[in-house]
Amino acid sequence: MTYIKRVTSLEETEQFGQRLGSLVEAQDVITLEGDLGAGKTTFTKSFAKGLGVERNVNSPTFTILKQYEGRLPFNHLDVYRLADSEEDLGWDELFYGDAVTVIEWAKLIEDDLPNERLQIEVFYEDEFARRFEVTPIGERYEQLCKELFA
DSSP: OOEEEEEOSHHHHHHHHHHHHHHOOTTOEEEEEEOTTSSHHHHHHHHHHHTTOOSOOOOOTTTSEEEEESSSEEEEEEOGGGTTOOOOOOHHHHHSSSSEEEEETGGGGGGGSOSSEEEEEEEEOSSSOEEEEEEEESHHHHHHHHHHTO
8 A cells, every 4th residue: 555645845844754753663764766856855854853863964875875863873875876886785784773774766776675664755746745655565664654644
């Protein structure tokens, strides 16, 4: 089942991201897909705020990974530059440690992703409106969506 969340303002996007950030647990993996400018990084910044991260969060496009401390450690990956890479970058250490992980452009490393995760696609509808399609894969993420969309 895919859950749909439509937002019509930056504030609603931030509220949605913060809500999810407040609900996640260690080892949760969230994948984010969407065109450039769809709002993946904006969503991730508010997600981090909901997780209790106080530092400024920005896209790790050139570094691939940025790590932050909140109520749980937070890994923010942007794997756009890994499109043609065959390297093993130690995904298991990131996905199965004590952190929460958000991966932008996750389809580029699909074979390396955990079998269970929360997939989010962000669609640009107009200057302020976005559509989030949230697909839970696995029981943990079904429960997470029930809480998120309650």
